[in-house]
Amino acid sequence: MPLRLIFMGTPDFAVPTLRALAERGHEIVAVYTREAKPAGRGMKLQPTPVEQEARKLGIPVLTPKTLRTPDAAAEFAAFQADAAVVVAYGMILPQAILDAPKFGCFNLHGSLLPRWRGAAPINRAIMAGDAESGVMVMKMDVGLDTGDVAMTARLPITETMTAVDLHDALAPLGAALMADAMAALERGELSFVKQSEDGVTYAAKIDKAEARIDWSKPAAEVLRHIHGLSPFPGAWCELPLDGEPVRIKLLRCEAARGGGEPGALLGDDLTIACGDGALRVLQLQRAGKQPMSAEQFLRGTPVKPPLRMC
Structure with a gap:
């Protein structure tokens, strides 16, 4: 029989998993997400992507x-769920x-x-030059x-991948993996392996203070830094224009000669x-402007x- 599930998630990354579980026929009795926050020019309350999807699916x-x-514990327990599925919820579970x-x-x-326990595994994997990433059901x-x-499920990280590219590749991969895991749980066939104590690393939350580009580093390292922080918070530098330093975020680059x-x-x-070495900028964003290609910027x-x- 389908499982009674509570789903807990907040950003876009979690939406494919919520959708996949619903499509597999599980009874999602409640969705937990973070509170709506003011956003946009009018600063209207903006529900999280998970809340928006849950409303479409008719889930409380x-x-x-x-x-x-x-x-809070009593309210949660009252749902009498078989399991809770958590995807980037953003709150520690007691x-x-x-x-x-x-x-x-x-x-x-x-x-x-x-590898990469913690808040920013996608960014840190790219910044560290990892050859692969993936998703795990834990x-x-x-x-x-x-x-x-x-x-x-594993996925190679290519030199051209930015954080948003890897995010967008891992989200559907993870959705299918979690749906398969819940199907195995439903059949009583889900098994577990303890994590190794070797190779533990922590993916600290990205601090905006680390976003400034250090051009004195090797081109490969600068490339990983730029791609690992793209599009948010965005690795940045300053370019003197008309005698004034203008902040520019670099969003996508490639290795170049010189x-x-x-x-x-x-x-x-x-x-x-x-x-x-050297890098060629492919995409950038001037302060207060929309992202654009290097060709558009140079025109x-x-x-x-x-x-x-600098």
């Missing part, structure tokens, strides 16, 4: 500020919540655990992404020297040596 939505009160469903709580994590415990792993003083423009096509703002990014 809860947005508690905390799960650590007796009332023991009372973890223990409430019959079979426990299952998290979809965007890394190959135990039975949750009170630790930070330390639970036993049930299923894994070399010179770090940050120096090497031609009129936005090729920039690094500490070792309106031609730049060439001896200008220097």
Whole structure:
């Protein structure tokens, strides 16, 4: 029989999993997500992507500020769920919540655990130059992404991938994996493997202070930094235009030939020297503007040596 599930998630990354579970015929008795926040020019309250999807599916939505009160635990337990599925919910689950469903709580994590436990596994994998990433279904415990792993799907990371590219590839991959895991749980066939204590790394939340580009580093490292932070918060530098420094986010680049003083423009096509090698900018975003291709930018703002990014 289909499972009674509680779904807990917040951003776009979680939406394909919610949709996949509903399509597999499971009874999703409630969706937990974060509160709506003001957004846009009018600062109107904007429901999370998961809440918007849940409303379309006709599923009751809860947005508690905390799960650590007796009332919150009682409300959660009253759903008498077989399992809870958690995808980028953004709130730590206390023991009372973890223990409430019959079979426990299952998290979809965007890394190959135990590598990149924590908040920003997609960004950190790219920034570190990992050859592959993936998704894992894990039975949750009170630790930070330390639970036993049930299923894994892997995906290569290419040099051209940005964080949003990897995000968009992992989201449907994870949705299918979690749907398969819940089907196995329904059949009583879901098994688990303890995580290794070797190779543990932590994916710390991205700090905006680390977003400034250091052109003195090798081109390969600068490329990973730019792609790992694209599109948010966006790796940035300053370009002097009309005597004033203008902040520019670089969103997509490629390796290029050449070399010179770090940050120096090497031609009129936005090729920039690094500490070792060079990069050509393919996509960027000027402060207050929409993202654009390098060609679009250069049509309106031609730049060439001896200008220097800093």
